[in-house]
Amino acid sequence: MKILNGGLENVKGFSFSTIKCGIRYENRLDYALILSESPCNAAGVFTVNKITAAPVKICRERINAPIRAILINSTNANACTGAQGHENTVTLTGDIASKAGIPENSVLAASTGIIGRQLPIEKMLLSHKELIDKLKPENGHSVAEAIMTTDTIPKEAAAGFDCNGASYSVAGIAKGSGMISPNMATLLSFILTDAPVARTDLDSIFKKIVKKTFNAITIDGDMSTNDTAIILSPASGDYLSGESLKEFESALEYVMNTLAELLIFDGEGATKGVKISVVNALNEKEAAMIAGSVSKSLLVKTAFFGNDPNWGRIACAAGYSGAAVEEEKLSIYINKKGLFVNGKPSEIDYKEIEDILKERNYTITIDLGLGDGDASMLTTDISYDYVKINASYST
């Protein structure tokens, strides 16, 4: 596997376009189209929120069909918009299908932005000719830009690998920032590959890697109505198998892991990325409960922001996670330096600990001493800016 510069434009067989449609604001990229020159196998992971946006419902219906395109808008989530919202997405994807000469159910859709407002569908339909006319293989980067909401940087990653005498690429983009929490950890992510992978392989590998990457990060514990991660792979050609399939999996994992890290470090107002590593819990499920509880604790996250060696808050959040915790067996470390070991506060060189806390990244290890269950999660701090960004989003 080799790391490639840039993003989606690395992948052969796809073209891209983005426009400033004025969906909610003037003069910003807010509408994007990804078109494949041939039918693709697709796999998707979507929000498990019971309130789901119209495009998520439509993706769920179409994900097993041969896919040709993904139509994406930012600034409006098309969630809580009822039958009208659903009809609007059907109309928009249908119009793109008709103009591009592809089947209606081969077009997936995704939206992100404010909840509860209808899309300005007339304006969007009028823009479709331009959206199709502008399609070019080299426009991949602009899609990463067009899907941003409060993100401060576009997020993309790409990797290549050779097998059977051919060169393949895997590339992806993502947007996140607020409402980032496991199941799913990203609002929107789109991954493309020119390597042909059978549908069942694509589905199982993609879901396995989502679990390790996007579902192992948290910013604010909220789970969106629109979370969507989709991967497309050509449905024609000889499907990869054996070692080739493993090469593909490595490249995909690199891409998605890189996107997950970019999502964390661009979390709204985040100044830190902290890995919460839980080891020796009763079992893996309980380890994940503890990692989740500590990662989401407001008191822990504000202490990270303040460079405050307040490990008691970490012990406390582990204690209310619902998992088994025995105080006398519990240890807490920061970058392997003991803060609380086997139920006893350590003699701490506070200067040394504060130097670590001032770093942008560090690892908190929580050792339960109870079993062999491990889990980890990446989290951020909660800063003044988080409150500022989120106090003024819709108005």
Added chain:
Amino acid sequence: MKILNGGLENVKGFSFSTIKCGIRYENRLDYALILSESPCNAAGVFTVNKITAAPVKICRERINAPIRAILINSTNANACTGAQGHENTVTLTGDIASKAGIPENSVLAASTGIIGRQLPIEKMLLSHKELIDKLKPENGHSVAEAIMTTDTIPKEAAAGFDCNGASYSVAGIAKGSGMISPNMATLLSFILTDAPVARTDLDSIFKKIVKKTFNAITIDGDMSTNDTAIILSPASGDYLSGESLKEFESALEYVMNTLAELLIFDGEGATKGVKISVVNALNEKEAAMIAGSVSKSLLVKTAFFGNDPNWGRIACAAGYSGAAVEEEKLSIYINKKGLFVNGKPSEIDYKEIEDILKERNYTITIDLGLGDGDASMLTTDISYDYVKINASYST
């Protein structure tokens, strides 16, 4: 029932003292003693965090004994302090018992403050003579002051009632501020009454009212290692029954409800107190899940702070609560004005809604349209000051 001014000093048969012991900071009230002139029946509700502070463990052991005193310190939680921490509380309560001439197991204890540091026990033992010498029936208010940590005001409430030709009082104090979440919603609360109530009645009535008051408020979703609520009632005299017991229950509910409201409005950095009222959920348990999910959502709470009519975040948090939610039956109201009704965004007069949002208190009603389960919770916003207070607590 009549509302009384002041707090614990209304209750006959108890005396109080507080001192500046210098447990963590110089020159602030940090150590308090409540002494009953006769043995009391006690009931208690404690944190369900698996990491519990030493004084909580000791209260659990002694709560069914005849109780004579409660020894309380602020600024140090005596949590995550292992066997030494436990021994320290045993030594402190034992010394008070011996100096006051009461049984060792008649002294309860409570602590609040930083986690993971040993109490300065020598200094505390040396202060015990002064603590006992200063005991006076009129010192009740100073106990409310001595138990504060980041609270900005002491919290106390009192009520009286007459029955069988006698006058009785119920009064309580509480401290909260951070780490306020259901089970328990208060760090520390102490309730006293001069009305004799049988142990089983005291226990069942107290737990019922805790559920409706302290466990129905949330500030930051964290649950402390030290949460303690205790009530004491004289173990001698004719126990109340029938109508008299109902009078007592009404007075107690008034006191605890008032304390819960004071806790919410003094939540760290809070500028709003918002009631989340969930109606017509599938059942009461699911209603409580939705009220909890919405009350704890960071995105909802920052929107409250920003006076942002972003009801989509409320729908979203209801959707990921785990409870049944059907978008087309869901309605969201603010002070009875519809924002989203039966799955459709309302035509909103934004000026009118923003006027409500600028108020210090309002009610969000979430109607699921699915059953007859109702639940409500009081919550706060999350402000810059919340982050500021919690980013710098221990250092």
